[in-house]
Amino acid sequence: MSIIKYVLRRTLYLIPVFFGITLLVFTIERLAGDPVQLYTALNPHISEQQRQLLRQSLHLDQLIQVQYLSWLSDLFSFNLGFSFSGGSVATIIAQKIWATLELQLIGLALSLIIAIPIGVLSARRRYSALDVTITSTSLIGTSIPIFFLGVSAILIFGYNLHWFPSGGYESTLPSQYPYGNLILDHLWHLVLPTTVYTFAILAPVVLLVRSSMLEVLRQDYILAARASGLKDRTVIYRHGLRNALIPIVTYVGLYFGGLLAGAPVTETVFNWPGVGRQFVASTTELDFPVIQAVVVIITLMTLVANLITDVTYAYIDPRIRLE
Amino acid sequence: MSQSTKQLQARPRGVSQWALAWRRLKKNKTAIAGLAIVGAFVVMAAFDRLVALYPPKCIVGISPECPSPAFISNGPPSLSHPFGTDITGYDVYSEIVYGARAAFLIGLGATGLAILIAVLIGLVAGNFGGWIDNLLMRVTEVFLVIPFFLLLLVFLQVVLKFSPASTGGLWIVVFVIGAFSWPGAARIIRGEVLKVREFEFIGASRQIGASSSRILFRHLFPNVLHIIIVLLTLQIATSILTEAAVSFLGFGAPGSNTWGQQMYTSSNFIAQAWWATLFPALFVTIMVMGFNLLGNGLRDALDPRLRE
Numbered sequence: 061m062s063i064i065k066y067v068l069r070r071t072l073y074l075i076p077v078f079f080g081i082t083l084l085v086f087t088i089e090r091l092a093g094d095p096v097q098l099y100t101a102l103n104p105h106i107s108e109q110q111r112q113l114l115r116q117s118l119h120l121d122q123l124i125q126v127q128y129l130s131w132l133s134d135l136f137s138f139n140l141g142f143s144f145s146g147g148s149v150a151t152i153i154a155q156k157i158w159a160t161l162e163l164q165l166i167g168l169a170l171s172l173i174i175a176i177p178i179g180v181l182s183a184r185r186r187y188s189a190l191d192v193t194i195t196s197t198s199l200i201g202t203s204i205p206i207f208f209l210g211v212s213a214i215l216i217f218g219y220n221l222h223w224f225p226s227g228g229y230e231s232t233l234p235s236q237y238p239y240g241n242l243i244l245d246h247l248w249h250l251v252l253p254t255t256v257y258t259f260a261i262l263a264p265v266v267l268l269v270r271s272s273m274l275e276v277l278r279q280d281y282i283l284a285a286r287a288s289g290l291k292d293r294t295v296i297y298r299h300g301l302r303n304a305l306i307p308i309v310t311y312v313g314l315y316f317g318g319l320l321a322g323a324p325v326t327e328t329v330f331n332w333p334g335v336g337r338q339f340v341a342s343t344t345e346l347d348f349p350v351i352q353a354v355v356v357i358i359t360l361m362t363l364v365a366n367l368i369t370d371v372t373y374a375y376i377d378p379r380i381r382l383e
Numbered sequence: 384m385s386q387s388t389k390q391l392q393a394r395p396r397g398v399s400q401w402a403l404a405w406r407r408l409k410k411n412k413t414a415i416a417g418l419a420i421v422g423a424f425v426v427m428a429a430f431d432r433l434v435a436l437y438p439p440k441c442i443v444g445i446s447p448e449c450p451s452p453a454f455i456s457n458g459p460p461s462l463s464h465p466f467g468t469d470i471t472g473y474d475v476y477s478e479i480v481y482g483a484r485a486a487f488l489i490g491l492g493a494t495g496l497a498i499l500i501a502v503l504i505g506l507v508a509g510n511f512g513g514w515i516d517n518l519l520m521r522v523t524e525v526f527l528v529i530p531f532f533l534l535l536l537v538f539l540q541v542v543l544k545f546s547p548a549s550t551g552g553l554w555i556v557v558f559v560i561g562a563f564s565w566p567g568a569a570r571i572i573r574g575e576v577l578k579v580r581e582f583e584f585i586g587a588s589r590q591i592g593a594s595s596s597r598i599l600f601r602h603l604f605p606n607v608l609h610i611i612i613v614l615l616t617l618q619i620a621t622s623i624l625t626e627a628a629v630s631f632l633g634f635g636a637p638g639s640n641t642w643g644q645q646m647y648t649s650s651n652f653i654a655q656a657w658w659a660t661l662f663p664a665l666f667v668t669i670m671v672m673g674f675n676l677l678g679n680g681l682r683d684a685l686d687p688r689l690r691e
Contacts, residue, residue, distance in 0.1 A: 203672035
């Protein structure tokens with residue numbers, strides 16, 4: 061099968077999945093009750109006539125199928141609607157994206173840089189004391205909830221030692237900036253959340269690299285490379301690691317799909333003004349336009365990220381196309 | 384007749400696959416550590432009244448059931464309160480002990496539901512193939528792609544808003560976590576069924592006219608059971624972790640006494656009383672660790688192919 065045909069087939073698969081998800085999100089909103097009630101909950105002085113007008117402008121007087129379709133067509137024309145607490149949803153999300161991307165991308169980069177060498181080392185010294193230490197530490201690491209790490213870090217380095225601020229994106233007053241510099245101040249605020257987030261996502265990557273590397277080192281071509289007298293370093297890094305990284309590509313792909321969700325728990329613990337914390341706040345108020353927009357955007361990104369990963373696979377490894 | 388029985392008995396009996404797996408598990412130190420942790424929590428949950436220092440929800444120094452020692456709000460760890468007291472004056476240690484039951488309820492309840500759905504979908508899709516498989520796998524994909532944690536928050540907020548907080552709040556949380564946690568496991572089970580289906584003994588029993596439900600439950604199911612056990616153990620850890628995170632963010636069942644809920648009520652007073660937030664979080668960590676270590680040990684023990 062040619063690669064173009066493969067891409068087309070994968071894309072066609074996505075369509076029903078996407079519609080399934082939009083239907084699910086739409087149903088949850090309607091289960092929650094009358095949107096007019098939710099919109100006007102904060103305003104007790106509103107008249108019945110105004111309610112009716114709102115009902116009409118939101119197309120709520122139409123059939124439910126028509127409402128779903130018009131919501132979908134709004135989505136496709138990038139009209140994300142207005143938040144119940146005022147303001148356009150697109151603006152609200154756009155304001156939070158940068159903070160989320162900062163945390164997520166630094167966390168991903170740091171965790172890969174730390175995890176890959178550790179995973180490779182662990183696989184090379186399989187069943188040694190070092191390997192056992194690394195794997196059991198990683199297993200314990202996957203069990204530590206991020207709020208435990210976050211709260212401990214705030215207590216120790218924020219409240220007790222006063223090394224870093226306990227939360228927030230930057231200081232409120234310019235006089236609080238270290239050396240009067242805004243960039244330094246921001247970096248200072250970044251240290252704790254990124255460190256905690258990196259540690260939280262580190263352990264699974266170490267285990268993934270290790271198992272993938274073990275799988276590769278068992279292959280015949282590694283034996284062949286060794287038998288032909290190549291240096292150990294060359295065998296491990298040129299022949300082994302390159303192939304062992306394929307599952308890591310999948311991991312990174314999936315990670316990018318969920319990127320925008322941010323890390324709701326980390327962002328809340330550190331008072332970080334990202335999409336994740338916004339989502340938690342909007343959910344508490346049942347602010348459906350924001351909720352739906354975030355869920356649909358993340359879903360679309362995940363689908364696209366999956367597609368790109370699949371296609372990259374098919375490109376790297378022709379055997380996959382044959383399935 | 385008696386002669387032949389004697390001969391049979393004289394022959395050493397073969398060891399079952401499960402006994403072999405248990406032997407492998409016993410050799411694995413981390414797995415046994417996990418089993419010990421889980422066992423300790425079982426004891427804690429079963430005999431919570433004996434393990435705890437004070438009765439449940441007892442404001443020490445004020446409530447009639449626990450008149451001494453003196454009332455102290457956000458009191459630091461001491462001899463009479465090993466983990467301190469929280470804002471209300473509850474003994475943190477005792478409340479953690481009472482939270483163990485809730486943790487098992489969440490872990491076992493949500494996991495039971497998730498694995499039940501996963502087993503049904505995995506077995507049916509893998510066994511029948513064709514359009515049934517195609518349909519079920521597309522549905523699974525929908526559930527795999529959706530941002531699970533975010534939708535969980537929305538669902539809980541909607542449901543808990545409309546059902547009064549009184550009774551059954553925790554069951555709703557358990558149900559919602561379970562209803563969203565099955566897709567990964569369903570895929571793995573289906574993959575395993577596809578593999579087992581090609582074994583010759585399945586074809587043989589089909590040849591002698593075994594019904595398809597017999598093949599499904601008597602042949603396929605026992606042969607994927609080891610995978611199910613591993614998935615089950617690991618999913619218990621994930622469910623407990625998920626409930627704790629959800630409750631910590633304020634979306635848990637209001638009246639329930641879970642570790643997440645304890646952290647949520649205390650997290651506003653971290654600067655004054657870190658013990659009331661950190662000790663419940665520590666117990667979440669230990670219990671999740673126990674199930675994770677056990678699950679990984681079980682995987683190594685039950686699937687020898689992974690160990691060559």
